[in-house]
Amino acid sequence: MPELAEVEFYRKQWSPGLGQTIEKVLLHPKARIFREADSTAIGKALKGSRLVDSLAHGKQMCFRFSNDSWLGIHLGMSGRLQTAHPEIVPSRHEHLVLVTDKLALVFTDPRMFGKVLHDRSASPPVWWAGLPPQPQESAFDRKRFREILSRHPRQPLKALLLDQESFPGVGNWMADEILWRARIHPASRPLELSAYKRGQLFGKVKEVCADALRVIGTDWGNPPDSWLFNHRWKRGGTCPVSGQPLEFITVGGRTTCYSPAIQKA
Template sequence: MPELPEVETITKQLDKSVSGKKINEAEIFVPKIVKNSKKEFEKIIFDAKIKKIGRRAKLAIFELNNGWSLLIHLKLTGQLIFNGEKNKHTAVIFNFSDGTRLIFNDLRKFGYIKPIKTEDLNDFFEKEKIGPEPLSEKFALADFKNILQKRPKAKIKQFLMDPKSIAGIGNIYADEILFASKIHPLRRNQDLSTEEIKNIFKNIKKILAKAIELRGTSVENYVDAKGQKGEFEKKLKVYGREGEKCVKCGGEVKRIKIGGRSAHFCPSCQK
């Protein structure tokens, strides 16, 4: 699933290439992707201009000039490709007045497009109880400590992946953050020392920022808005490396299940 760095990469690229364009029509090939009737959706988007494109958590936000916004969630296998080619996994095509287009592909068809009044966006995210943005300047160490204290018995890996704790961190980056911080994924929040908490906080900021710089991680279907794979995969230390040698100590990278999700770690380096 595209996480914060992947969605941030796509929305930044699209904000440059798509903002200001007028939508002529949307070709809908997988109706369940759009959370409105086709007639309602077409009425909302027809002749609307895209004012700007942003992100909250793992959601892309397309703000239109008519008081509406489109929330787009890529879920497991979604792709948003500017001037891409239609294929058998194409769910929706946005055609613009200048002849360009935006392709929404989704192999598993779990993604969605949800129109919402722009003035209702804040209420929507409050209702969903989405946690703070980890790369925001407003998200400080004190905030992180406070959130940890509210869930003392939570395992740190599950905590990092919970969008109600912190927005946008999934399996890939939770594994990499904990490896960089030398923290075992089964550790409970209440058992973390002050120094360990500082390290986790520092590595959240550092690793997410680096992943954005390298346009995300393409371990499955992810490509950026130009159809290109991200390059952070080359930097992965533990995620997807079960059975391989640890890059630090030479020990074996292990994988365990925590709450139905995989966790990759080095038993020697992470305590």
């Protein structure tokens, strides 16, 4: 599930734990989500510390603890965060559980494409400090956008939008939504774009990020039918702009939904 807005939604699911002390850490030490971290060290470091802050950047989250501990979480394809009763007995897919006296903070991930990072340091670790500007920020301006396009002149736009160094947080449905609103064919390349289409694309990147954060990122609301979103999930869907059938192709190795009637090039 998790793209920009879903990640923001899940980040907030742990907010009830802010300010609380972690009394117990339950984890499956050999789970694949710990492949880039030392799960034993995480257990030791977090126990007795207080959760003081949480942040999201693209698809990456960062939870800061009182003893200079930084916990990074990436949700991968099937990860999610939630709270539970402090007496929780973790099930098979609940790989990391932080227990306070009031509640439990739970990271669940059946497919385990997600991952956990951890560092102890006074300043933010490199995996957090080194992230590129997010498309919804003002630092992501037309200059940055132009640079991205000129650096990848022949990348199909669908593939480029999925590049996390370029558009951190954009995932499969957002990329399709952006191209559909900009009326650009997903396989078009930056080289082929008119100045007008480039301007459209920049605007729709901003618009879809803002819309997604507002509608899904706050309370996982259901987007209106005027978005591509509600029409793309099953075959046989119809483009809400043209009334023509939606089609599915593979671009950049990913299933891509688009409306041939309005996304010609």
